[in-house]
Amino acid sequence: MTAPRYSGLATFMRAPIAEALEGIDIAMLGIPYDGALTNRPGARHGPREVRNQSSLMRSINHATRIDPYALCSVADVGDVAFTSAFDIEASHRQIEAFVADVAAAGALPLSCGGDHSVSLPILRALAKEPVALLHIDAHTDTWDSFQGSKFNHGAPFRRAHEEGLIDPKKTVQIGIRGAQNVSEGWDYSQSSGMRVMFIEEVRAKGIPAIVDEARAVLGNGPVYLTFDIDSIDPAFAPGTGTPEIAGLTTAEALDLIRGFRHLDYIGADVVEVSPPFDVGGITALTAATVMYEILCVLAEVRAASART
Amino acid sequence: MTAPRYSGLATFMRAPIAEALEGIDIAMLGIPYDGALTNRPGARHGPREVRNQSSLMRSINHATRIDPYALCSVADVGDVAFTSAFDIEASHRQIEAFVADVAAAGALPLSCGGDHSVSLPILRALAKEPVALLHIDAHTDTWDSFQGSKFNHGAPFRRAHEEGLIDPKKTVQIGIRGAQNVSEGWDYSQSSGMRVMFIEEVRAKGIPAIVDEARAVLGNGPVYLTFDIDSIDPAFAPGTGTPEIAGLTTAEALDLIRGFRHLDYIGADVVEVSPPFDVGGITALTAATVMYEILCVLAEVRAASART
Amino acid sequence: MTAPRYSGLATFMRAPIAEALEGIDIAMLGIPYDGALTNRPGARHGPREVRNQSSLMRSINHATRIDPYALCSVADVGDVAFTSAFDIEASHRQIEAFVADVAAAGALPLSCGGDHSVSLPILRALAKEPVALLHIDAHTDTWDSFQGSKFNHGAPFRRAHEEGLIDPKKTVQIGIRGAQNVSEGWDYSQSSGMRVMFIEEVRAKGIPAIVDEARAVLGNGPVYLTFDIDSIDPAFAPGTGTPEIAGLTTAEALDLIRGFRHLDYIGADVVEVSPPFDVGGITALTAATVMYEILCVLAEVRAASART
C-alpha cells in the first residue's frame, strides 16, 4: 500500500480482495447490472469505474476522524456474476443469493450498482422484517410497471413495500425532484406513509434540520441506506441515466451521510453511476467518495456493535 | 408517448410538430443563428442539441405541480430558415418575420437560440410598446458596436432601448458579472434606468428578495423574459461562448423562474447554448430544463388569460 | 432545404417526415433498441445520433453520380415505438410489425439500429422465401444462446437460418475478425454453407475481387443487406459495443457498397452505432454516410424496377 495509488489491480478503495467471505466485517461488492433501466444505459459499467476512481480514496476521514480500516475488516468481495442478464427476475435472484451469502457470513454489504432495481433483491436478502429505509435520490422509485415490467428501476421501493421489506412509516426519501408524466409515484410514497423530502424543502430547511427530521422517521431499528447518484446535481455527477438538474451538492451529500451516524445499518448501496455518460470520471469519483463516507459510518457502527 | 424517451424525432420536449401555427397556445421555436457573436462560436447548433436533451423533460413540475400540456396546446413549430446567414440584419429580419407569424397566429413564442442578438428581432416582432424586460444573464448586453456592427450579440438591449422596444425603467438584469475592458455597457444600463443586479448582490440578498425587488421593477404590464445560459455557472453550463465563473447555480436559476409566475408574458427565449463547447450534454440539458420551467410559467399565465 | 444544414428537426438525411407510408419508395426508419446486446450498451441511442449527423449528407453521389432523391420518393418514417422494451421477443414482434407495414405499403425499408438482433424480425417481415444475405460485420452473428437467450445480438443469422429466412448458400459474411471464446459461430456459418470472408482474406484479395466473389454467392434473387458498423475499424467508428481493431477502412466500406449495385434488394440496415461510446460523432457520421451510400444503391434498383 506504499505503492503509488495508480498502481495495482483496481479494487474498491484499494481494499484487499477477499479470498473467502468469512472474517469480513464490511463487504464491498459490485452489481454490474442495468437490465431494468428505462432510459440512458451504462450503469452495468458502474462498479468497474467506481473501483477505478476509488483508488483516490484514503483511510482517515478528515471531518469525523473515522478510519474504517482501523475499526473493521474491510474487503472487496467481487461482483455478482450474472448468467441470465436478459431476465430481470432471474438476475434479481442472483443478486439476492450473492448478498444473502455475504450476510450469512456475517458481513455488512456495501454494494455498488448497477441500476436502482438492484436494491430490491438486496432488501430481499437482508430484511428479516420491514426495515427503515434511508433513501437519497432524485426519484421516489415507487412507480409502477414500465414497458411491461414491474421490476424496472423506477419501482423497487414500491415492490419492497408490497413485499413487506420496508416499513413506509420509517422510510424517508431525500432530494426528490424532476418533472414526471404522472404524479403516481410521488402519491404512492406519500399515501403509503413515506416521508418525501423534495429538494426545495431540503434546501429551505438545510441539512441539519433535514437530518434531525429524517432520524425521527427512521427510528432505532434496522436501517437500509440506498444512495442514488442522481440525487446529486449533474454538475457534480453527470454520468447517470436520468439526470435532474438543481440537485444536492456534494457538500450537502456528505453532510447528509455524516448526519446519519450511529444508526443500526443492515447494509447500503450506491447506484446508477453510468460511466459512458460521465465526463472526466467525476461521477465515479463522487460515487467512490460517497461509498467511502458510507463505509466510515458503517464501520463505526459495526465496531461499536462488536464491542457490545 | 409511451415509447422510450430516446426514441422518435427530437422535438422540443417531445412536443408534437406543428402542422400549422393556428390553434397553438405556446410555440417553441429554434433560431439556429450565431452570426453576431464575438468570441467562441457554436450557438447555431444550440436548438438541435437542446431538442435532443429535452427528451429527458416530462410534464408535471414537481415544485409547482404545473402541467403545461394539460393547460395549453404546446407545439414545436420548427426553426427559422435562414437564407442570408452572413448578413446580420437580413437574418434578423427573418427572425422577426417568423416570430411575427407566430404571434399573429395567437401563440406565445418560446424561442431557443442562437446567440443573444436574436432577442432584438424577437422584440421587434412582439413589442407594440416599450415592454418590461426580465433579463437573466452574465452580461448586460447593452454595449455598443463591436467589430463594426452595432447588432452584435453584446448589444441587443441597447438597440432595443434605442428602438423603443423596452422600457429601461421596467428592465431588470440579473446575474451580471465578469470583467470588461470598458465599463460602458454597465454604465449605459444604469444611466438609462435599468436595474442591474450583479451576481454578488444576488447572492448576498438571496433569490426571494431579488425576485421581490425585480417584480417591483417589472410592474404589471407586458414582460419579455430572456435567459442567457451564461447566467448560470460554467460548472453547470460550460457550453457557451463567453463563460464567466461564479455564476448562478441551476437551483438559483429555477428558483428565479418560479419566482416570476403570473406576469403578463409576451414571450421568452433561452439563448447562447454552444454545443461544441459543451461537455456531456449538460449545458443542453440545463437549457432544456430552463425552457421547461419557463414553459410552465407561460402555460399557467396563458391558461389563466384564456379563462378570463 | 436552402436553410443551413444544422437547422430544422433532425430527420435521416434531412428527408421529409412521412405523413403516411403510402407513396414512399424508400422508407428510412429507426429502431432504437439494444435490449439484446451482451456487452457495452447504447445502440438504443443510435437512430437519434445518426439522424443528427446525417444532416451533413447531400444528394448527388460524387462517385456514382446517383441522386437518390431524383430517382425515388424517400422519407423518414420515424421509429419503432417499443412498449415492452425489457422483453426481447415482444420487442422483436413490434419491429416485425412495423417493417411489415412499411413493406405492405410498397416501400423498401432502410433501417437504422439498434443492436444487431433487430435484423431477425426485419427478415421475418420481409423474407417470403429464403433470401440471399449480404452481411458486412466483424462477427458472424451465428452464435447460439448467451445469458439464456437465443435471440441475443450475436445470434440473429443462426435464427434466421433455422427459420428459413435466409439461404446459407447465398449468404456472404465480409470483414469477420476478433478472437472468440469458442469457434462455434464461425463453424456454424461455414458448415451451414455460408461464405465467411475473414478480414485478412478481404485485405489480401482486395475489394474488387471480394465483390466479384460475393456477387457470385448472392446470385440474382432477392437480397437483404445488413451492415454492422463494427465491420469498420474503430479508428473510423469507435462508437460501438464490441469493437475489433484492424477492420475495414471507410474507403473499403464504401467501395464494397458501391460494388453491390443492381442487386434485387428487399431492404437493408445499418446497426450497432452506440453514441455513448462515440468520440466527436464520427461513428454516427460514418454510419450516416454508409446509409447514404446504401440509399443510392437501393434507389437505383428501385427506380430501375419501377421503369420495368
Added chain:
Amino acid sequence: MTAPRYSGLATFMRAPIAEALEGIDIAMLGIPYDGALTNRPGARHGPREVRNQSSLMRSINHATRIDPYALCSVADVGDVAFTSAFDIEASHRQIEAFVADVAAAGALPLSCGGDHSVSLPILRALAKEPVALLHIDAHTDTWDSFQGSKFNHGAPFRRAHEEGLIDPKKTVQIGIRGAQNVSEGWDYSQSSGMRVMFIEEVRAKGIPAIVDEARAVLGNGPVYLTFDIDSIDPAFAPGTGTPEIAGLTTAEALDLIRGFRHLDYIGADVVEVSPPFDVGGITALTAATVMYEILCVLAEVRAASART
C-alpha cells in the same frame, strides 16, 4: 530550445516571434477567421490550437532529411488582427494587406486558417499573374454564392479564377469527394480546365502517379499550395467543419507534399482546422505536421533560390 517542448509561449513549431518582417525567409502566420463558412464553425480557433500542438514538431525531416531551420530564417509573425469580423469582404481586405506586407518584406507566407475563404485574399496579395494552384481538399471550392455571399468558404477558387489570380489549366484539385446537392462546382472546375482528381482516382492510381500527373499540370511557373485539412479522412482529422469520410490517410498526405518538392512556390496555407470539433487534439497535430512538411518543401526551394 533545450527546454521541454511543453514550455514557453506557443508559437508555430516553437519558431521565434518575429519582431519585424524584415530578414525572414518564411513567415508563418495565423488567420483566425471563420466568418465565411457555411456549416460547423470553429476554424477561427484553428491557429491557436495548431500553434499549441505544433510544439511537438522538431527540425530534421526523417524522410527527406531537410532541416528547414538550417536552410532558412523562419519566424512566427503573428495573426491577422481583424477589426470587422462580421464583414467578409472587409476581413478579406485585412488578410490581403497583412500577406502583402509579408510578401513585400521578402518572406514566403505559410498561413494557418481559418476557413478556406482566406485563400482568396492571400492569392490577391501574392499573384501578380495567374498562378498555378496545387489544391488538396475534399471539395473543389469552386461553388457559387451561398446564403447570399459569393465569398463563402465554398467559393474561393471560382472567385480566384474570375479575378485572374489562378490559371485553371495549371490548377489541380486532389482528394475531392462527398456528395453535393448540385454538381455545379465540380462542373465549373472541369469546364474551366482545372484537373479534378477525385479520391477514388487518387487511390486507384496511387500517390506517385498522381504526383507525376499533377506536376505536369502545374508546370514550372509560380505555384500556390492550399491544403484543406478535410482532404484528410476524419479518422485522422475529425476537427473540421465539413468532414467527408473515406479521405486521404495522413501517410498519403505526407507523400503528396513530399512529391511536390522543387516547385516555384509563392506561398502556402493549411486551413479549416476547427478545434471545437477536434478530439484529443489530433486534427491540430495533423495540421501542424502538414505545416511542418510544407515548411520543409518551402525552405528547400527558398534556400535553392537564394543560392542562385
Added chain:
Amino acid sequence: MTAPRYSGLATFMRAPIAEALEGIDIAMLGIPYDGALTNRPGARHGPREVRNQSSLMRSINHATRIDPYALCSVADVGDVAFTSAFDIEASHRQIEAFVADVAAAGALPLSCGGDHSVSLPILRALAKEPVALLHIDAHTDTWDSFQGSKFNHGAPFRRAHEEGLIDPKKTVQIGIRGAQNVSEGWDYSQSSGMRVMFIEEVRAKGIPAIVDEARAVLGNGPVYLTFDIDSIDPAFAPGTGTPEIAGLTTAEALDLIRGFRHLDYIGADVVEVSPPFDVGGITALTAATVMYEILCVLAEVRAASART
C-alpha cells in the same frame, strides 16, 4: 487589443510579452513542472492551457472596479526553462533563480504552476525573513517524504517552515479536506502553529468570517499567497491531480481573494492545473480567472505602495 480575443499568441490574459524584466510591476510567469507530484500527472501543461483560456479575461473587475492594467505595468515574462527536469532539487533551483531575477528587477511575481512543490523555491527566492502565508488548498501540503523525496508536492510548506521561509503563526490554510492515510500533515500544521481551516469550518462560518479570522492571523507584514486549484470543487475544476469533492465553489474562491485586499504581498501563485484531466477547459478557465482576481489585488497594493 481590438482584435478578437481568440487571435494572437496566447499570453497570460493577453498581456504583452516582456522583452526585459525591468519596468514591470507585476510579472506573470509559467512554471511548467510536475516532477514532484505523487499521483495523476499533467500539471506541466498547466501554464500553456491557463494562458490559452486566459484570453477570455478582460480588464475591469465588475465587483471591485479595479483595472490592474490601469494601475500597473503587467507583463508575461515567459516560463522557467528547465534543463534537469528529472531532478527535483535542480529544477527547484532553476525556479528559484528565475523568480529571484524577477524580484531583483522590482516586479511582483504571479506564477502559474506546475505542481505545488514549486512554491518552495519561489519562497526561497522571495522570503527575506519568515513571511505570512495565505494558503488556499484542499491539502495542508505539510506532509513529509513520499517515495523517497522530501521535496514532493505534498511537502512544500513543511520544508518552508523548516527553512524559516514562513512563519507558522502567520500561516492560514483554508479549504482543507479529503481523507488521508495518516494524520501527520494535519498534525504538523496544527502543532507548528498554523491555522488550519477545514472546509466544514469554512462553510459553517461563511467567507466573511473566515476572511476576518484569517486576516488576524496574517498580520500586517509581508504575505505570500498560494492558491491550489484543488481547493475548488471538482465540479468547477476537475483538471487536477488530486481532486477532493465538496470543495470551495468558485464564488467562494473569488470572495476569499477579494477579502484579502490591501495586504503586503510579495508574490502569489496558482498551481496544480492538470489539462489532461480537464474537461472542456473549465479548470484552466477557473484558474485564469483566479489569477486575474489575484492580479487585481496585487495591482491595487502595488499601485498604492508606488504612491507612497
Added chain:
Amino acid sequence: MTAPRYSGLATFMRAPIAEALEGIDIAMLGIPYDGALTNRPGARHGPREVRNQSSLMRSINHATRIDPYALCSVADVGDVAFTSAFDIEASHRQIEAFVADVAAAGALPLSCGGDHSVSLPILRALAKEPVALLHIDAHTDTWDSFQGSKFNHGAPFRRAHEEGLIDPKKTVQIGIRGAQNVSEGWDYSQSSGMRVMFIEEVRAKGIPAIVDEARAVLGNGPVYLTFDIDSIDPAFAPGTGTPEIAGLTTAEALDLIRGFRHLDYIGADVVEVSPPFDVGGITALTAATVMYEILCVLAEVRAASART
C-alpha cells in the same frame, strides 16, 4: 468466465490473478511508471486502462486459431510496486527485480508499461547474453542524455547496447519516423549495426517483405520483443506521449506480430499508453489487442518448447 465481460475485477484479459509466481507459463505484469519520459505524461496510468479495455479480449485468435489459454498457464501477476518513483535508477532496479523474480519462477514476462525506459531494466533481468531485439516503434530510442539523465525514455536501447544486453547486429527497429532536432539517435542505431526500417520503407515493401528481412536479422537465438504503441498511427492510438502521424495501421501491426511466430522469445512488452491523452479508450483497446496477439505468439512458442 460466463459472466458478462464488463464484470469482475479488471485483470489483463480477464486472466486469473496469480497467487504465486510458480506454475505460470506466461506472466502478464504492469509497470505503472512514467518518470523517465520527456514530454506528455500519463503512461503511469497505462496498465490500469489496458487491463480495463482488455476485458474485451477473448481466447481463440481468428487468424491463427491459437488459443493461448489452451496452450499455457497464463496469469496476471500484478504491478511492480514502486517506492522511489522520483528516482529513475532506483525505479529501474525495482522493475529489474520484479521481472527477475518472474523469470526465476520459470515464466515468460509480458509487460505493460509505462514509458519506454522500462525495457532497459527488463532486459537487464532477462538477457544473459546480448539478445536479438525486435523493436516496433516510431522512435529508435537510441538517443543520449536528455534533461540530464541518460536513462530517459528516448535512450533505453542505447544503454542496452552499451551494457551488452542486446546485439545490434540482431536488432531491427520497425516503423521509425517523426522529425528530430538532431540525427544522432538514428545515426547511433545505424552505425552500431542495427537495422532501422523507417515507416516509408515499411509501406513501400509491405509487411511480408519486412517480416522476411527482419527475421533474417533476428536470427535463431533469444529474442526480446518491445512494442511502443506510438508505432501505430495516432488515428488508431492517440493516447501516447509523443505521437507521430502517418504510422502503422493496426492491421499492419497485427500482421507484423503474426509474422514473427516461432521465435525464441524471452519476453515482450507493450509500452507508452497514456490514458489521459486517449480518446474513447481506443488506444488502450489497441494496446490490449496487441498484447493479446503477442500472447498468442508467446504461448505457441512456450507450448512448443514445453513439448520438446
